[in-house]
Amino acid sequence: MGFVDLFSAASMPVLKVLIVTAHGSFLALDSIDILGQSTRKQVNNIVFYVFNPALVSSNLASTITYKNMISMWFMPVNILLTFIIGSTLGWLLLLISRPPQHIKGLIIGTCAAGNLGNIFLIILPAVCKEKASPFGDPDVCYENSITYASLSLAIGAVYLWGYVYNLVRVFVGHALKSVTVREDLAHALLPLSPSSTNTDGKLKQRCKCLRDQMTIRSFLNFVLKIVGFMIGTITPLRRLLIGTTAPLRVIQDSASLVGDAAIPMVTLIIGGNLLRGLKGSSISLPTVLGIVSVRYIFLPLCGILIVKGAVYLRFVEADPLYVFVLLLQFAVPPAMNTGTIMQLFGVGESECSVIMLWAYGLASISLSLWSTFFMWLVS
Template sequence: MALVLLDIFVVALMPVLKVLLITALGSLLAIAQVDILGEEARKHLNNIVFFVFNPALVFSYLAKSITYKSMALLWFMPCNILLTFILGSALGWMIIRFSRAPDHLQGLVLGCCAAGNLGNMPLIIIPAVCREKGSPFGDPESCNTHGMAYASLSMAIGAIYMWSYVYNIMRIFSSRSCQGSEPDVSMPCIHSAGENRNPLKIQKSELLPLQQFSSVEDHVEVDVSTFEGTRKVHVPAEVKKFLRMVWTNINPRTLFAPSTIGAIVGFIIGTTPLLRKATIGDSAPLHVVQDSASLLGDAAIPTVTLILGANLLRGLKGSSIHLPVVIGILAVRYIALPLLGMVIVRGAVYLGLVQSDPLYQFVLLLQFALPPAMNIGTMTQLFGAGEAECSVIMLWTYVLAAVSLTLWSAFFMWLVS
């Protein structure tokens, strides 16, 4: 029994080590002596990932692996991922309330708690787990085929939720200007202790990063409670206020981010027999489209991981973020959500809502135990608020992911096998 557990632990450890090695390379490329991934280079790479690599990755995998039959079998996954976002947001809101997180960091806290790395990590972990000797998921080739379909759907759904929900949450909470002062895109709005901090001006961010850094118009007044002072506000009123703020400030244009468009096109081609026959497969007349998208998409994972490593270097220099905020995010992502995930997934299996495939159940459980999405860092750079604090959060969450994700992966593999 101990030998089996050790084998499972080694299988779960290998994918995490691969991510950490590439992350370390990104940090090395960002140091001043090398300066290949400096601040300007990271911004340009973020734009390429946002507009080219991520959409191509989502499109290529979905078009190839998603069909009507697979959608009928995997219908629970969108619900499962939605639950990770909802539960994460609720727990993040509790962190904001009890840790008294500053106004300009509230969106960052909510985003880190709500959005896990549903794209890159499953795409790295699942094939590696399938290839390792002693894997509990059977034949490596069959495991890899089915596992990539699960990971592709996870990535696509995660991208839709990320750029429709988390993007707008962070856009609303990102304070870009102070009342009576010029906007500063590099630093969040800082108020003195005697100022009234309720009226925050939140800039309506456009989808294009280069446009939003230069635009200083079209501001919306949003009343945000800071939970400071002696004023007592009931939790239901705070929740209603938060939901009303989100509903009235969502920009419909941001719902169709490039990754979301790539997912929609991939779904259409994958589930339309005529388009699928014309595009997918070596003998398809338009297979060059799929091949080109796959070639571009393959660059997304290493590029984003390198950027993450470069951003983590900034976290080593520290920031003004409060320690309770970091500890709260770590507790949500690595303790609370995995425990809730076990209850949800095992309950769904018991009720017959989830098929008995161990690999599918493993993917569903894994979605609750992932570190924050790397695109959170992209969003902080797009909005120009909380970049240093995001680097610190990412540093600690991904360093501890080497232990947490390995342990949870090993436990989940034992649980479903």
Template sequence: MALLQLFITASIPVLKVLLITALGSYLALERVNILGEETRKNMNTVVFYVFSPALIGTNLAQTITYDSMIKLWFMPVNILITFIVGSVLGWILIQLARPPPHLRGLILGCCAAGNLGNLLLIIIPAVCKEKGSPFGAPDVCHTYGMAYASLSLAIGAIYLWSYVYNVVRISSKRSTQDSPQSLEEPSESNQIEPPSKSKNCIVRMCQMLNLKTIFAPSTTGAIVGFTIGVIPQIRKLMIGDDAPLRVIQDTTYLLGDGAIPALTLIIGGNLLKGLRGSGIQKSIVVGIIFVRYMFLPLTGILIIKGALKFGLVHSDPLYLFVLLIQYTLPPAMNIGTITQLFGAGENECSVIMLWTYVFASVSLTLWSAFFMWFVARQV
């Protein structure tokens, strides 16, 4: 009965996501045409520049303090491990499947970057409210859970836009350079004098890294949220019922509330593309599903057990649950935004998202139930 209750508790948050996703798919149908492609792109722009930064900034400002940052130091490391392990597994998948050059960055990104923010912000509060949750009082669970989910969202956004963005960008550029037209273009490097070579290499390296993307709106929102939360003087001005500038925080919080439903609706609309197909190799889709729902969760169990053994993390069941669940999330939906920016693999990305999110409804529920049982035994 305990395992059945855990399974039911884990399934409720996933069902909520599926219901909103289904609504987005319905609104995007041609006969309905409320959430058409152009509408989704415009809505995605608003989410990217307004809703997501507001969501990240307000949640971090409210829940993250200097003391909590000290306690949660392992979470950024854990997320980095998910990116590293996912990238290695993605590289192996590329060697086996031999996809076209313009899809290699997409495959690496889907294997490396999970939906570390939006899903957790839905899953954690829902789990805390459910009966049979092993995480204690619902209000305490919600407060700490939002802190963990907000930090996960912020760190995930930084890694996504500083790593996956550039991987997809470089991959799309290489595919263009490999085309016959690009091979016929004269190379400007032959015109560069020897003394200028080192300077040219530095410029080209900076262009490849595209450091400006590190300060994408979501990253900027995270920096602002950290600053407000960690510095007591600023926190007292903006956070709390008696704060003089609380209206700024309240307004930003109101904007951030629109991020999750808007993004989930966009997910549903974008998944319709996947139903039409794109000619992508089935082995690639299957490989990504195995990476995200089999190999990464198993790796996560080993990592967290090792961290517990060596005292790197405190034995808070909810904290351990969040660390584990970060290994079994579907690919980040912002990868679709990135492919749209560069026009490389948009249709293929839709197919990958469709099938990974379909399987996530089962995988995420099963792993969540197992992780609840697992962390209850560790404390």
């Protein structure tokens, strides 16, 4: 199969993502204001409380079985390695760039956490439908791609909210402590004003509300993922809910109907959030380029060594689509949920928008080229 055919198969799905993302940016323009900042914040809550959990649980229930869970055991390890290597490279970038304290967690998080869910759910099925696809029968490829994308989405979400959220929390906490120390020194020299007391009280109340919200969010997502795994892997539950003859199939169909809204909504929100990056921020251009280099140069190169090594050692079956997914997990842009985390803490939002603007702007080139190369490797 020639380079042009492979490049066409790889670039068309990326082009679809760009078109929907551009539509989101258009809707977020001040002159249009259909997807303004307040609207995006509300839609974000709906996506992550309702659409995303429904998407993950319904896809896991319908695609994950005990048999393919055993055969895909390396995927959680592979995703963990993307986080470990990305974090290590992010730490090195901190030592070089020396950014402000409150965005250190953002920099490491964007280096570590890739978009392991929504991009795969868009790109993989679209690649299977392309005539030049090297992955065989389109129907079989489509079914397997949904399985791989669903598991990648679930595992990536667990790592993201378990690791990146707490990483950002620690760095933001240190930044707040340094501010508090400076304020305490000032209060020691000047009388304590009622306004400063009110500000401290509001800050503590915001942190408490944030912890409560994240506890509910994490618990809900965790429970729904476990439910999805249980339905998929426990045969009696699967027969009860999955399939055209299942007596309770209406529950699964309803969850799928709600979950299907997650992908277009998240992609539109990406476009709206990217628009903020055009307004600039305090983050330096070399730091942004460093993050882009980590995600689009160093991580994919490390991924090739790791995945090809796993295939050589027979840790991974030589299924071309599965190997392609493992490779692609090292080459995706930063996770958009990182922006949601920064939004929840109320810090680094403009810096995150600039990072995402550059990362997703260059993703059209990077993803197309790496996808083409990965297809050539596995074909």
